[in-house]
Each structure stands twice: as C-alpha cells, then as structure tokens.
Amino acid sequence: MRRAADREAAPALALDPIACVGHGLCAELFPEGIVLDDWGFPIVLDEASDPALRDHARRAAKACPALALRLRARG
Amino acid sequence: MTTRLLSAAVPHGTTDLAHHRAVHGALPVLGRGDADALVDVLTAAGLRGRGGAGFPAARKLAAVAGSRRPFVVVNGTEGEPASSKDRLLLGRQPHLVLDGAVTAARVVGAGEVVVVAPAATHDAVARAIDDRAARDEPAIRLVAAAEGYVAGEETAVLAHVEGRPPVPRLAPPRPAERGLDGRPTLVQNVETLAHLALIVRHGADWFRAVGTPERPGTTLVSVSGAVARRGVHEVPVGVPVDDVLRLAGGPGEPVRALLVGGYFGAWIDGAARPALTDRDLRPHGASVGAGVVIALGASACPVRTVARLASWMSGQSAGQCGSCVNGLAAIAGVLVRLADGDGTPDDLRLLHRWTAMVDGRGACAHPTGTVRMIASAARLFAVDLEDHAHHGRCAACAGTGRAAATAHGRAGAVAA
Ligand SMILES: Cc1cc2nc3c(=O)[nH]c(=O)nc-3n(C[C@H](O)[C@H](O)[C@H](O)COP(=O)(O)O)c2cc1C
Ligand code: SF4
Ligand code: SF4
Numbered sequence: 001m002r003r004a005a006d007r008e009a010a011p012a013l014a015l016d017p018i019a020c021v022g023h024g025l026c027a028e029l030f031p032e033g034i035v036l037d038d039w040g041f042p043i044v045l046d047e048a049s050d051p052a053l054r055d056h057a058r059r060a061a062k063a064c065p066a067l068a069l070r071l072r073a074r075g
Numbered sequence: 076m077t078t079r080l081l082s083a084a085v086p087h088g089t090t091d092l093a094h095h096r097a098v099h100g101a102l103p104v105l106g107r108g109d110a111d112a113l114v115d116v117l118t119a120a121g122l123r124g125r126g127g128a129g130f131p132a133a134r135k136l137a138a139v140a141g142s143r144r145p146f147v148v149v150n151g152t153e154g155e156p157a158s159s160k161d162r163l164l165l166g167r168q169p170h171l172v173l174d175g176a177v178t179a180a181r182v183v184g185a186g187e188v189v190v191v192a193p194a195a196t197h198d199a200v201a202r203a204i205d206d207r208a209a210r211d212e213p214a215i216r217l218v219a220a221a222e223g224y225v226a227g228e229e230t231a232v233l234a235h236v237e238g239r240p241p242v243p244r245l246a247p248p249r250p251a252e253r254g255l256d257g258r259p260t261l262v263q264n265v266e267t268l269a270h271l272a273l274i275v276r277h278g279a280d281w282f283r284a285v286g287t288p289e290r291p292g293t294t295l296v297s298v299s300g301a302v303a304r305r306g307v308h309e310v311p312v313g314v315p316v317d318d319v320l321r322l323a324g325g326p327g328e329p330v331r332a333l334l335v336g337g338y339f340g341a342w343i344d345g346a347a348r349p350a351l352t353d354r355d356l357r358p359h360g361a362s363v364g365a366g367v368v369i370a371l372g373a374s375a376c377p378v379r380t381v382a383r384l385a386s387w388m389s390g391q392s393a394g395q396c397g398s399c400v401n402g403l404a405a406i407a408g409v410l411v412r413l414a415d416g417d418g419t420p421d422d423l424r425l426l427h428r429w430t431a432m433v434d435g436r437g438a439c440a441h442p443t444g445t446v447r448m449i450a451s452a453a454r455l456f457a458v459d460l461e462d463h464a465h466h467g468r469c470a471a472c473a474g475t476g477r478a479a480a481t482a483h484g485r486a487g488a489v490a491a
Contacts, residue, residue: 016245
C-alpha cells in the first residue's frame with residue numbers, strides 16, 4: 001500500500017483536503033483506492049490511479065458531496 | 076566573516092539611501108528586455124529561495140517574466156518564531172531589499188511591488204520608500220504582515236494582501252500562474268531579493284566565490300536557544316555549525332542537540348558538528364532552510380521541548396484540513412502526555428504511527444514540515460522518549476512545570 005502523495009507524478013485521483021469534510025463516503029465506495037486515517041479523513045493510495053480501477057475512481061469522485069475529489073486526465 | 080547583505084550596516088540604525096549607494100554602488104537599471112539575461116545570471120549564480128523551501132530563484136522569475144501585468148510580492152511575514160533575519164533586513168537594510176524587488180518588478184514587467192512586512196519595520200521601510208520616490212521605479216505598496224506561522228505561506232500571504240483571512244489555498248495553480256487579483260505573481264522572500272540586488276551589481280562569479288557549489292553565497296543565520304546571545308549573523312554557506320554558535324557567544328553549557336532549519340527542520344545530535352550545508356545536513360533529514368539554528372542545552376529535557384514545539388505548531392494550523400487539524404493535535408497530545416510522565420509505551424507507538432500518517436496530507440506543507448521535525452526528534456531522542464514512557468518524568472524535568480500547562484504559551488518554546 002503506497003500513498004499517492006509519495007510519488008512524483010500527480011495521482012489520477014486528486015483530493016482537495018480543504019474541501020473534504022471527511023465523512024468517508026469515498027472510502028466506502030472505493031476501498032481499493034482510498035482508506036481513511038485515524039480521524040476519518042481519506043488517504044488516496046497509489047492503487048487509485050490503476051487504469052483497471054478507473055470506473056471505481058470515477059464513481060467515488062462523482063459521489064463526493066463536497067466536490068473534494070477530482071479525476072484527472074491521465075498523462 | 077564575509078559580510079555582503081550586512082556590509083552597509085550602521086550601528087543600531089537603518090542604512091539610508093546615500094550610505095547604501097556609497098557602499099553597494101548604484102543599482103543597474105534593467106528592463107523587460109533583460110529578463111533572459113537576468114534568468115541566466117541567477118541560474119549561473121545558483122541563487123535559491125531563502126524562505127525555507129530553497130526553490131531556484133531563476134526558475135520562478137522565468138515563469139513570471141513575460142506574463143500579462145504581473146505583480147511582485149516581497150514576503151517578509153517571517154512567521155517562524157526562531158527567525159529574525161527578514162525583519163533585520165527590512166528594518167536596517169530596506170534599500171537592499173527594495174533594490175531586489177524593484178529589479179525583479181522591472182524585469183518581469185510588474186507595475187507594482189507589494190512589500191509584506193512586520194509592523195515593527197514599517198517606519199524604516201516607509202522612509203526608504205519615500206526616499207526613493209523621485210526615481211523612476213514601479214510603485215511600492217507596504218502592507219502589515221499577518222501574525223502566525225502559516226501566514227507566511229505564499230498563498231496565505233496573497234489572501235492577506237487581498238484582505239481575506241491569511242490562510243493557504245490549494246495549489247496549483249501556483250502564485251506564478253494565478254496570484255494577486257488572479258494575475259501572475261512573483262512571491263519572493265526578503266533575503267532572496269536582497270541577494271538578487273547584489274548579484275545584479277556584481278555578477279554570478281562574485282556570488283559563487285563563497286558558499287558551496289550546491290548552495291552558493293552567504294546566508295543569514297538566526298541563532299537562539301542555549302547560547303549567550305540570540306541574534307542574526309551573516310556567514311558563508313558551509314561554515315561549521317560550531318562557528319555559528321561561537322558568533323552567538325557560544326553555548327552556555329554542553330549542546331545536546333541542534334534544531335537546524337527551524338520548526339520545519341530536523342534535530343541533529345550536538346556531537347555531530349555538521350557544516351551548514353545541505354550535503355552535511357541531508358543525512359539528518361535537515362537542510363539550511365531559512366537559516367535557523369536552535370541549540371538545546373544538555374540540562375533541558377528534549378521530550379518536554381519537543382512536546383511544547385508540537386503543541387505550538389498544532390495550534391498554528393489554519394484549521395482547514397482534517398489531517399492537519401486532528402493529526403497535529405493528536406501528536407501533540409501524546410507528546411505532552413509523555414513529557415508529563417502520564418504516557419505509556421502505547422503512546423510511543425501512536426507517535427510513530429501518526430507522524431507517518433500525517434506526512435504529505437495537507438493543502439500546504441505545514442503538517443508535513445511539522446511531522447518531519449517531530450520524526451527527527453523521535454529518532455534522535457528515542458531513549459529519552461522510552462524513558463518517559465516507562466518511568467515518567469526524567470531528572471531534567473524535575474522542578475519544571477507540566478508541559479500541558481505551558482504548551483500553548485510563548486512561541487519561543489526552545490529558547491524559554
Ligand atoms: C506553513 C508555511 C509557512 C511559511 N512561512 C514563510 C515565511 O514566513 N516567510 C517566507 O519567506 N516564506 C515562508 N514560507 C514559504 C513560502 O510559501 C514561499 O515558498 C516563499 O515565500 C518563496 O520565497 P523564496 O523562494 O524566495 O524562498 C512558508 C511556507 C509554509 C508551508
Ligand atoms: S467523500 Fe468527499 S468529503 Fe467525504 S471523505 Fe471522501 S473526499 Fe472527503
Ligand atoms: S495543511 Fe494545515 S495549515 Fe495548511 S492549509 Fe491545511 S489546515 Fe491550513
């Protein structure tokens with residue numbers, strides 16, 4: 001398990017930690033790519049950028065009520 | 076010692092325009108057409124930002140040059156409690172800082188320079204601006220800096236200048252793309268611009284004649300903690316840290332450890348005696364940063380010191396990001412419990428878990444910088460932490476108050 005923030009390249013799924021209100025819906029919808037820290041705030045994993053999981057990532061981004069998750073174009 | 080930035084200093088006062096020009100010479104007048112040339116000179120000089128992150132000045136200037144109606148912002152907020160170099164420059168060498176800002180503004184095509192400076196320096200800076208008024212220079216606006224550690228982060232500075240609360244926003248877009256009023260903005264630290272003012276006069280080779288290949292030039296160092304006199308000194312990058320302590324009158328007792336780089340820096344064993352270079356400091360997780368050196372005397376309890384630092388930094392969170400707000404508070408909480416002898420070995424486990432968990436999680440670098448400093452302390456003071464976790468307060472703690480009671484007190488947690 002690696003965190004997207006550790007990598008040089010921008011992750012495919014980007015979190016805005018200021019907008020996020022931390023109710024964890026995204027981690028429920030997309031547990032392969034997002035886990036919650038000890039205070040209930042999401043950690044975006046490297047796995048969230050896996051092309052095979054792109055539909056899951058898109059669903060999580062769409063479901064976020066705070067518009068805190070954005071799917072980036074790959075590249 | 077080599078003095079450059081401070082070579083026109085006058086005892087206890089502000090260097091006026093006449094004396095400034097007599098010592099440093101006239102400021103070469105550059106314009107928009109000189110952008111490439113200045114970028115080349117700054118690249119050759121290897122000037123890095125002196126606000127802490129060490130970003131190459133040439134790259135940022137190149138990014139803003141040629142954009143439509145940009146701004147230049149001088150970041151003199153200096154929210155770091157152990158640092159006083161920027162207020163020293165603003166209060167005593169304002170013309171050097173303004174020379175650098177005006178040159179940057181002319182070259183990138185900015186019509187206005189905004190100087191963000193602590194209130195205590197305003198008389199000196201305002202007088203300097205008046206004295207230059209007759210010259211053909213971009214307009215210079217003076218804004219009182221906001222208080223607080225995070226207020227110095229560049230997007231927080233821009234928010235403050237725009238009249239909003241001084242808190243960071245998510246970047247990108249960086250200020251070089253979208254800054255003041257949405258326009259490209261060059262935000263540069265006070266000391267960075269003062270060096271730039273000398274580089275345009277004397278060139279890259281002159282700049283590189285002292286310092287290290289990686290970080291050429293001199294640096295201002297703010298020394299505090301267990302030394303005879305806290306203060307600011309100009310030294311070539313690369314001098315032994317011992318020389319820096321000697322300039323501050325020497326340590327009054329054996330030095331247990333040094334916090335290098337400030338509250339975002341790293342703790343280094345006092346016996347390691349590194350040189351003040353990134354190459355020597357990197358293995359310890361530190362960098363020259365904004366030039367802060369804090370000495371911890373052998374009689375102080377490091378656990379208590381780190382608990383107070385962590386509590387203060389937790390209190391400085393801008394309160395916007397869940398992991399910064401909750402994570403720093405939780406980390407400070409375990410450290411205070413450990414310092415007060417109320418902690419358990421499980422608290423130690425949580426300390427390690429949480430410093431790793433918070434790393435890289437905020438919209439700005441506040442939580443990351445803070446947990447890296449704390450993680451360096453957890454490595455260097457591992458035995459002391461174990462001791463507190465298993466046996467309660469140590470001998471050095473005897474006779475001192477509880478960390479919980481003083482945690483939110485004065486900023487100078489180490490110097491106190
Ligand atoms: C929490 C935080 C606080 C900061 N405080 C300051 C500060 O007080 N002064 C400063 O010049 N830079 C500060 N910085 C760095 C600025 O964001 C920015 O990088 C700097 O002003 C750019 O100037 P430089 O490239 O000349 O160093 C801070 C950064 C962070 C993350
Ligand atoms: S769903 Fe949105 S607001 Fe909720 S935790 Fe996830 S990112 Fe944050
Ligand atoms: S990381 Fe902390 S200090 Fe930085 S913007 Fe978020 S809450 Fe504020």
